[in-house]
Amino acid sequence: MPTLQSLRLPTPTNWQDFETIVRDAQAQRWGSVTLQKNGRPGQAQHGVDIYGPDNIGRPVGLQCKCYKEQLQLKDITAEVTNAEAFVGRLTTLFIATTTEYDALLQQQVRMLSDSRVAQGKFAVALLYWDDIVASLLLNPEVFKAHYPQLAPPRAAVSNTDRLIGALEIGYQGGELWESVKLIHGEFGFMVNQDPDELTMIIRTLERRTQQLFSPEDAELILESLAQVREGCLSPKRDSSDWDPVQFHAKRASARFNKAGSLLSNEEARMLEMGLRLGRIYHDCEDLPPLETRKRIKDQLRVMLGHESATAIDDFFTAAETLSSGYRWAMRIYTLVSSETRYRL
Numbered sequence: 001m002p003t004l005q006s007l008r009l010p011t012p013t014n015w016q017d018f019e020t021i022v023r024d025a026q027a028q029r030w031g032s033v034t035l036q037k038n039g040r041p042g043q044a045q046h047g048v049d050i051y052g053p054d055n056i057g058r059p060v061g062l063q064c065k066c067y068k069e070q071l072q073l074k075d076i077t078a079e080v081t082n083a084e085a086f087v088g089r090l091t092t093l094f095i096a097t098t099t100e101y102d103a104l105l106q107q108q109v110r111m112l113s114d115s116r117v118a119q120g121k122f123a124v125a126l127l128y129w130d131d132i133v134a135s136l137l138l139n140p141e142v143f144k145a146h147y148p149q150l151a152p153p154r155a156a157v158s159n160t161d162r163l164i165g166a167l168e169i170g171y172q173g174g175e176l177w178e179s180v181k182l183i184h185g186e187f188g189f190m191v192n193q194d195p196d197e198l199t200m201i202i203r204t205l206e207r208r209t210q211q212l213f214s215p216e217d218a219e220l221i222l223e224s225l226a227q228v229r230e231g232c233l234s235p236k237r238d239s240s241d242w243d244p245v246q247f248h249a250k251r252a253s254a255r256f257n258k259a260g261s262l263l264s265n266e267e268a269r270m271l272e273m274g275l276r277l278g279r280i281y282h283d284c285e286d287l288p289p290l291e292t293r294k295r296i297k298d299q300l301r302v303m304l305g306h307e308s309a310t311a312i313d314d315f316f317t318a319a320e321t322l323s324s325g326y327r328w329a330m331r332i333y334t335l336v337s338s339e340t341r342y343r344l
Helices: 015-030 073-083 103-118 129-136 140-146 160-173 176-184 195-212 215-233 239-257 265-283 290-304 306-319 325-343
Strands: 050-053 059-065 092-097 123-127
Touching (some): 015 092, 015 129, 059 073, 073 092, 073 103, 073 123, 129 140, 140 215, 160 195, 160 239, 176 195, 176 215, 176 239, 215 239, 265 290, 290 306, 290 325, 306 325
Parallel strands (some): 059 092, 092 123
16 A cells, blocks of 8 residues: 655745755754754845754754756755855755755766865765655654645554653643753752753754644744743842743743644643643652542553553552652652553
8 A cells, every 4th residue: 555655745836945944854853943944035145055063963054946847966066065154163064955866976976075085075865755755754743744635643552752752741841940940040059950951951842842743833832932942041030030941931931731632642741741740740749649640540550551560559559658759759750651661
């Protein structure tokens, strides 16, 4: 049976749509929330339409070619020459094209790239239409935003990584302002916490937001997360300087708390579990009430299935010896994460 991956999807009819598809596709492939278009129509781009970090943080550029005819080596070298004038560091220039694979051109570009790297210059690589579609399909919501008429129905069971993502968003994002206060202190003074921990939390939330939600649904969340990160790093003179950080942290959390309707049933349940454990972590000094612990245990039996029954019993028994809500929440979060990752 043919799949969306094996079908030849219609290519965009204009370069603007193609640029947007390439940006969204590679953002999924690389988990890069800061990949963005370079300038606007009419501005000099110097051979780079899209710029940002790849999956390991290297600065890369993408030049988009919405062509019907096959690219030639002269087209590639012309764009490489243009990109030499780009202001900013590039490790690789990707030429993204709507055309089909071309073995001869691929060989020529490999040789060109090897020669440039040997001279200490940025590498060159090709991204063909099939590569772009494969990256777009990594997130069904992003694919649907560009091809709503072809979007497949949701699978009956969500894939494991999306479930883990929903759990992380709930646990780390539902009470983001509380995390800011815990790590930076209410008035900006450090309280025995590593400030880089908050940066890691925000990066996780950005990556998971982009993974789980459509670009439109993710946009405001990503904007708020960026404001939180920048606000935490900027100098403060008094406590009022934290007001914008508080506003954006709470705005992001409000959207995470209401995000269940944007997810599948399984993902929404995992999000809700993360939110509940996050609230216990931040708000419950002692162990949560027995009724709450029992309810969460029963829910996990349903969510994780009978294969996890022994692990659930063992974790909950061990957690009874703990004296604080945050330690209890951490222990149960570890249980849910590990059992989801290795059993579902």
